[in-house]
Amino acid sequence: MDAIRPLPEYLVKRYHGWKATTFAENKSWYRRLAEEGQRPRAMVISCCDSRVHVTSIFGADQGEFFIHRNIANLVPPYEPDGAQHGTSAAIEYAVTALKVSHLIVLGHSGCGGVQGCYDMCEGKAPALEETSSFVGRWMDLLRPGYERLEAGEDAERLRALEKQAVLVSLENLMSFPFVKAACDEGMLKLHGLWTHIGEGGLETWDPEARDFTPV
Known part of the structure; x- marks a missing residue:
């Protein structure tokens, strides 16, 4: 101490x-x-990045958002294995105790965690592949998103992977029985967003267009 x-x-x-x-x-x-x-209407899962200021983006007051932040705004799949799961615990509390109406996953441009995942999957970040790397093992959650990337320039693939971080998290959210039940009952809606820090842009996942579109 x-x-x-x-x-x-x-x-x-x-x-x-x-x-x-x-x-x-x-x-x-x-x-x-x-x-x-507290009686928040929405839970927001965003990145730890200090440049992502959720309450400022939406002009939110105290008590309005239940916010959980982690590296690259990732949600792990449902795994009730008795281990300690901070993100899963926050989701459980928001949905079952606070009964939020909206659950938002917010990704962003220039995400360092996503960059690390990309480099690791490209074989360019051996330190992250070490079993002792907390960041590396956390970013393993995004490997399915990396595997979906199309061929192209690194910058384009990185941008696509930032948005895959949102989609992978949304998919994993639906593996939680209480999340799926709340969605099926019409008590909870999921939303996927991506923000461009430098331009102040905000895009939302459109399930019909199968793409992110400007808000």
Whole structure:
């Protein structure tokens, strides 16, 4: 525990600024959230990438989204094996306890995790192939998406793999019995999105067009 240190001063100052402004001006709303609990309408599974700011993209307030972030916004298949599954646990809680109406998988441009998966599958990232690599074993989830890629330039294939990360996750979501049941009952809808960080673009998976189309 010797590595634990106090917060850096710039974060302390930002906290006090928030407490004196945003919090002070909305005390009743924060108190209501604390006393009545959360009732988010949607769960968003997005990447850990610091450039992907889900609440800003949708102008969301506190209490509106139940957000889970991981490397490359991936959802593993349903595996009730007694191991520790953070993403699966978050999905279970959102669907069965919070009963969200929408479950959104949000991918993005320039994803480092997707780049790592691409390099690994191309045989260019031996470190990620080591059994000791947490990132590499996590990115194994995206190998089925890599196998679907068409021949072409690396940049095009990378962009396609970023979107495959969304599709693979949506497919894996339907392997969860409680997700499928909620969808079948009309209580839950799944959505696949991809955002271009530099251009502020947002695309959604259109099941009829079988492609991502601009929102």
